[in-house]
Amino acid sequence: MTDMHSPGGARVTREPGNMERRAGWTRRLAFGVVLACGLAATGLADTVVKAGRAYTGSGEVIENAVVIIVDGRIQAVGAGLAVPDGADVIELPDTVLTPGLIDAMCVLDFEVQQSAFRGRLFEATAAAPETATPEAICRIHDARSVDGELLGPQDFWSRVAADVHEDDPNHFECVCAGSLPGSQAAATPLASAIRPRTTWAEHSSEVVPHTAVIDAVNLWSNDFERLCREGVTTVFVSPDSASVIGSRGAIVKTAGRVGQRIVRAEDAAKASMGGDPARRGRSNVMPFGGRASIHTRRPTTRMGVDWVFRKAFYDARRAQAGLPVSGADAPPAEAMAALNGILRQEIPLRIQARMQHDIFSAIRVAGEFGLPFLLEEATEAYQCLEALKQANLSLVFGPVYMDATGFRRTNGEARDPRLTTPRQLHQAGIPFALTAQEFRGEEGLARQAMLAIRYGLPHAAAFAAVTQVPARLMGLEERIGDLRSGLDADLVLWRGEPFSAEGRAVLVMIDGQVVYQEDK
């Protein structure tokens, strides 16, 4: 056996021109810098959008609205502005125009991993040569779901199961009806739901702020397309709540050219209080089935969760000072840089907490290190309005529900929601954004605003809670979330009032480009 390093071997010579070109474009992609050259500028002549009425990010109304777009950005907004010569005009007089909606805590569907299954299945055959008979190939073929998507069989079943409510005795029927192998056309299960104890988080440690969800985001996911159709143009892709201090989220646009879609590749790190890290730590299940971890997951109680959080930052400080770090719950060495980044407030921190006492815990442990944070989900926020105000907290609240479903139903943290919490937060003067998290369609972000309005939140406040406020909470108020000169031209045109039951998005534009148009 020879290991050849001669020109015949696998060593390569590089073409600098080629590499530089690649380096250039992916750097834009990675750091989300939209350059007004190359990709960004091509083919974007001035566009003018005219609608019957427009709402700005604060809910202000402009009748006869005209938006002038240059190079993917809003140049001017006003009532009855003159159309510049040579501009493309999109005129839909019976529609309402709004800035694109923003979900500041979007939980994406599992699509990346489904796709990854194709690779797995291939390897599965490869691993067992004796099964590579036509029958074995047929078995693989059967693992395709009815609509031709290739899934692990268990995954498919559990997805269907997750889509059905536990108290629905019809679910068995649904499963049967939707899943006969070989049939050509059946409903596509769209379970944007998290199942209890299922996690995609890296669980070789409970403290993983050195990982980033951007590595796992499938920008081609159907989920993005769905969000886009529903008028959501920018999302914070939220990490899993299975870690005490979890990954860093990513802020991405839901459509458009890939190179421009990443607004911020590595944004806030997400910590979780309460049952999720403890519960999911105790008995993880891999989404494609099977036990997920033999790693000793230390927090099995809320006490443990608080302790791991505290110890992580304590150790990070020690590491910073060059002192040795010890103890079973010490964070991994590679997490230290990110932890210190959080301590220096260079990396924003979010903490998810649902129940009142978990919210108090979040305020307390973050307070010990003087860390400002964004409170997520906050189901029982109505029980601690004063504390929230005193701590000067902002919230990403939601979803609004009366009876919890899915994992919320089983984890016992959502037994006592209130439909009026958004109204109460508003009245208490606490800044908050609304989120739909994993919900889509009739409970998607626009519908969350619709529900909040039904239960007492003023229209303008609901409007701000899905546009201006989330933009501000993520430090992007100079880029998205409003109709102002200089902001990205992320626009949605709605037929009917945006947050009414009869309203629907008919045209969505991101960075001045039409990315969705209803075909009628």
Place this chain on the structure above:
Amino acid sequence: MTRMLTLGVALLAAALPAVGQVAPERVALTGVRILPISGPAIDKGTILIERGRIAAVGEDVEVPFDARVFELDGRTVMPGLIDVHTWRGMDQPNETRPVTPQLDVYDAIDPSQLFFEDSLRLGVTAIHVMPGDNTVVGGLGRVVRPIGRTLGEMTIAPGSFLKLAVAPKGGFDRMMQMSTLREAFAKLSDELGKLAEARYEEDRKEKDEPVDVVPDEARKRGVKLIRVEDLTDETRNLLRLTGGAVTVGDETGEPLLDPLGAFVHCARAMDVAPAIQIARDNGFFDRLVLVLGPECFKAIPELKKAARPVVLVGDLTHRETDPLTGKVRETFVPRKYADAGLMFSLLPGPSSSLPERMLTYQAARCVRGGVGRDVALRAITSHPAETLGLGDQLGSIEVGRAAHLVVFTGDPLDFNSVVERVFIDGIPAYDRARDVRLQRLLSFQETNAEETPE
């Protein structure tokens, strides 16, 4: 079984069910916007209710001095909404055995379930409780109102529909499902034939005459000798489904029982044709109602030809993945039925979905999806009433109809409108101001839980 039927019939005949909450003699709703469904809206009018029935509707209706008056200025009243097919309200939707025509939801409805309270809160005044979809022949349904402490008090009409499913029951494939279904009818005809033969033989014996014909002929001759009491429970309901009269060969006896219709569940488009066929083959096509999953819109040509009423299950959107692009295509299903001119009824979505569990929201979704407003409103009122054969009682605001009325704070399809009051058979059944559970969900502080509605 007989007991229940008699009870149901008795209640219907009485027209005014014996309920704990007694209807006032006369009730008047004044100053209210009226959506009668059967006719144009009346912007400001009065509805007069007498003994649970609508006595007068119009702009200039004189209110009798002794009527209990509800001044409803600025409100909108429409007919009570109808949930035309649900298994909720029962402890369990299905027996594990596949063929159970003898079962009746009467035995399983739990009047104390919160489901009824929730329905009332959302403006539903009539609920057709049916066995679930996980069955072959599931049993008899019943139309109830969401008020009353006993099933007797709740009943609006006894069951006139059997539940059938063409979509496979759990553990069955489609071939098994269909063969079990066909076998049930074959067994019925076999049993009736045997019964006829036995009756004929008995009859000859009583008359001391010999049985001198071949069995096939004996069966024909015995058809008219069968009495209702001879029938077993299983046979009884299936016989009613086929029309109520015994037929052997070309010989048909007198109608023994009232006929039943069927709600046939089809999950996929491929279920539709067999469902129609089995109804034609067994004589209940004229009383067939199809309960359709989202994909069934693909069978609209067949459905159009059959022209039977259909019920659309809660998920109104069909999604399919394009095998080439991997992209999901969505079809808003009710639009397809509306365009085809089929009479369809809507069902509430899952109870956990805050908006979709409201029938009015489902109708609003239809409007969003391009269905006419009138059609969308009829799909939650008059269409289900007609589907149930109760079109002369429910589903519209007309003189002589049962006073099932819902008062909304605004337009019913506006999501910000809420149900303020509900009248069922003239009884003021719901008052939002006294809805304790709702107030708790909506309020800052715990309300006093001891306060009860009237």
Place this chain on the structure above:
Amino acid sequence: MRKRNSLRSAAVLAVLLVSGAAAAQTVIQADGWVKPDGSLAREAVYVTVRDGQVAEVSGTAPQGAAVQRFEGGILAPGMIDLSGGLAALGDRSEDANAMEPAARAADALDRYQDYAHRLAHAGVTAFAICPDDTTLIGGRLAAVHSVGPDGRPALLGAGPLHVSLSASVYRVDREPTSRTGALGLLRRTLRAATAGDQPEPLRAFAAGELAGLVTAPTAADVLATLRLADQMNLEVSLRHTVDGRDVAGLPGLRDMRVVVGPLSNYASDRDRHSAGALQRAGVRIALVGGYPNAGPDALRLSAAMAVRGGLGLDAARRAVSLVPAEVLGVADRLGAIEVGRQADLVVFSGDPLDLRSRVLAVYSAGRRLEEQAHD
């Protein structure tokens, strides 16, 4: 003549004879040939083979040489199949650790298995052995000549370093357990390698001197690879990519090599269209057949299916010869009929992409393989 060690081959009893080893000169005449650019020229061609290498390609017969003539034959470069997973070949990658950069697939070459002969007789004159997808970094591939000088498979050299982003990498009992963890670990390791703190193949890879072959099934994997390659200045090709239609437009992919397949008759529309979409976006496509699970003709089946999905004919011919040679780093010796390259040649009865075409003769380094008795 040598007795073969397979029980199954009792009925087959193929006889392999190496005729005229290292004959001084052979001239092969065919009525058409596959040019290095992949195009099919239906014109008389005379290929002179000397010392195992192509010495001359000409339209006229060289003077005074004995010619092996194939009436109606099409001469094509020997095909190269990259799909040999270690596990499929009866071995398995060590995966107790996610990082096995020093592993060499060459160590797993079993020269006494007979699949290589079957491959060779189907026209696949070279193949790869690839570490499994279960390790994040699984070591270097091996490039193998199907039939070497002694009639058994022979190592051609070490190929690129295998990196897997497939979900098979995640394990419950070791890092990483997830995608985010896998990419984090990969980045950390490569950074350490840049600082000289890793075994040699990794250092070379991190420095961009050693090519990598990345198993990147999904669009997200492709994007992650491109980001990584960009951040670290790596030289990589991609493998097992099924979301080709999605990623085809990415400018970073242009001029890269992507290994697509296997594509059987079970391949979905989406999979079949992947190669064509990528090719139109300027990507160089290599195809795999999926031996030894699939039969030796599976490589040509993949090519035919890819053509049905929109891959150009010339690109498809390159995708089974020249491009896989590039991926393996042996393109200076294999992959095309060109003077100076090894004379791995196949004579087909028609276009190699036409599944009806039979293999009339196979030359491995200039030596003609005897026909198998049963064929």
